[in-house]
Amino acid sequence: MIVAFVFLASMTLMCALGVVLSRNVVHSALFMSGSFLGISGFFVMLNAPALAAFQVLIYVGAVTVVILFGIMFTQRPQVRRFRTIINRQTWSGLVVTIGVGAFLGYVLSIQDWSATGPGNGPQGPGPLGEILLGVGGAPPIFGLLFEVISILLLVAVVAAIVVSRRKTGEGVDRGVEE
């Protein structure tokens, strides 16, 4: 177990660093999907295989593709210097995020988790379904949340279409209109 954990953890974190530090945007996207796969592996370890499937399907499958589309439409050449992709907040950002991470880690790990043990997660899609619909041991609010999420997804799709619609008379290759 620990071996698997260490492997997955290092893979996830390395890919995360790769997202942040790579000079090529496409490389960043691929590193990101690698990180998602690592998380998916974690989900399997945590007795939620259905969720792991969700993760792969949605994140690696859909979100990555959408982002790659976004990259394609907003094309930038690959840069040679590291400094072009990084803004001036590098060191202060580093300090702050190390602080945040340390704080989070400290707060979370200082608790007494000795009474816990693995094995409480939903082992298959059935229990997951029951949880999502708010029956069988999970808080019943999930029923409402489930419906709300579906509406949210509809709204998001419509919004994305509306926002990115090309207005009449607008072309891609015209000069910058200021």
Place this chain on the structure above:
Amino acid sequence: MNQTVGQQLIIAAIPVLPALVFLILALFGRYIREGAQFVAIFGVATSLVFSCFALFFVARDGAPIDFAVNWINLEEGGSFPMGIYIDGLAAVMLVVVCFVSLMIQLYSGAFMQDDKRFAWYYAVLNLFTASMLGLVVASNFIELYVFWELVGLCSYLLIGHWFEKPEAARAAQKAFIVTRVGDMALFVGIIMFWRATGTTSYQGISEAAQAGFIGSSLFATAVVLVFVGAIGKSAQFPLHVWLPDAMEGPTPVSALIHAATMVAAGVYLVARTYDIFVQSPTAMLVVAYIGGFTALMAATMALTKKDMKRVIAYSTVSQLGYMMLALGIGAYSAGIFHLYNHAFFKALLFLGAGSIIYAMNSYNIFEMGGLRRRMPLTFWTMVIAGVSLAGIFPLSGFWSKDAIVVSAFAEHFYVLFAMALLTVFLTAFYIFRAIFVAFLGEPRTEAAREAIESPGIMTGPMVILAFFSVVSGLVGTPLRDYFAEIVAPSEFATEALGVEPHEFNVTLAVVSVVVALGGIALAYALYVPKPERAAELARRFSPIYTFLDKGWYFDALYDRVFVRPAMAIGRFVRQFDRRALGRLVTGVGRGFSGAGERLRPLQSGGAQNYALFILVSVLILGVIVGAQYAFLTVALIAVIALAAVALGARL
């Protein structure tokens, strides 16, 4: 003693009416303008009628009018009533003040005709009248002090009425500041009395002093301090320097304030608190000698003046000295009698001077000349006033001045007697010097040739005052002294003084009249047939001449000792304020705006910068909320957050 409410209202209305007139004129003056004089005259005339009532009551009943309301009551700290106390002395003063004020206000209608602050002039004049009347009827020291200050304020406002003239503004300031010195001493004296006896009423303090509640040295000091207040107000030595300069104000103002009323307030104070004064023989001596010395000193200063008003001003100082002298040696009735007579002829002298300036716009007697033919009314009224002032039988000045001189002799104050007699001589000399030079001879300037008599509304009051200058003395002749019956010191004071009434000393009367006539003759000899003689004399004795002309160098002395250092301090303070404090204040402002300027780059406009600050805030909040965890973590996170801010804010 027990007045009906109606009578009390009438009495109370005496000072209140002019105060009401002041309010009306101050608020609505710019709409009323020329009508202000009618409103004012109506008010003062009514007050005069009521004052006559008051005098009638007091004379008939033989007992003073006395009522009061409780103004401030501090339980343990004592109570301060505001009351009205009118005995014979106060009643006479009320009538005098109202009457002279009425004359002046009639006169001012023409004199101040084209003045641009006509209504305000009348307003302040009435405020002054109200304050003076209030001062007269005051029954305790605190009430007196309130009106005392008010009177000083009005004097300042009126002297500086033409404040566009820098000399007038300076004179007003000088008057106020010099009398302030006196006022401070008066206040200290009042407080000393209050602390020692717990009351501020005249009777209360007098009784307490008799009972021995006040230690004798303390008592003497307090009494002398009160007298210093009187010195300031009545322009006695050494606080006399403001009165001649106060002549910068309009002449009717000089007539009212600096002849008849305000300067009399000091004498009135001594008379009013006579019961207290007589208990301190030291204080009485101080009063008498300062009065006598001032009389002589001021008379010498008047000898050389070219400005008609200045001559009359010094004359006022000198005559007030006479009154103080009288009070100091115990001749209470004589002193007050002189006060009463002096009001009439001194006011008349001023009004005459005003008449001259109305006609020819100059006060310099050496620019006048020959006005006898051109302004006969003015001439004759001024001659009457001058004769009365000199003390020639049978005009009013004779009776009162003679009474004082005789008292001085009879009480064995020979030094004072000599001073008084010498002053008689000098008085006659200087006033007739002024009159002869101004009215006799040939006109010396174009303006003098063109001068015409003043309008009726100005000469009317002058004639009335001239009439009174002649007859007012007849109420106090040795044949039947009505005056001394009404205005007498209390029994206690009479006992304490131990003066016996003395008979009319014919020899001394003749001596004083002869001395006065001698003064007039000398003036005639020096100035009328061959005027160059006077100039010759002045050149021969020029150091003495300059000494007298410069007012015994008092002004120069005070200037060196007090005024220059004060101005230097003022300049220093102003520089300090401008440099140090000013810079401090603007520095604070600039500091804040500088801090703001330095904080401005924090708002960079970059969203990621803002996100950075959000994370920093989260950290800080986490530290604050989770402070229960190990102190080390707290310190660590604090350091991280500070480092992040330091790095981030440099963007």
Place this chain on the structure above:
Amino acid sequence: MPPQAQQFLDTLNSTVPLEAYLIVGAIMFAIGAWGALIRRNAVVVFMCIELMINAVNLSLVAFADYLPDAGGAGVGYAVLVIAVAAAEVAVGLAIALAVYRTRKTVNVDEVNLMKG
């Protein structure tokens, strides 16, 4: 087999403590936050935000597995979070496209009228 090796193998086979998952999540969150603050390209900022969301998901599911009284609700929450994150990516990239059309750049620093 020698006892130390057996011990080593035993430890290798023992359960992972909950803190480990949480710390990994925290580190991943920190990395994502750093990237969101650092990178100039808007799309890469999006990717970093996705990283952060996934770190949170990890924590949620870890809690769901380890805490006995929760009834596995953490997994349900994780599903909902995934849905929301997907919606957010769609809309966000639409906005980035719209911005690119007018300004010809997705550089976050250059889309800054307020600067100064």
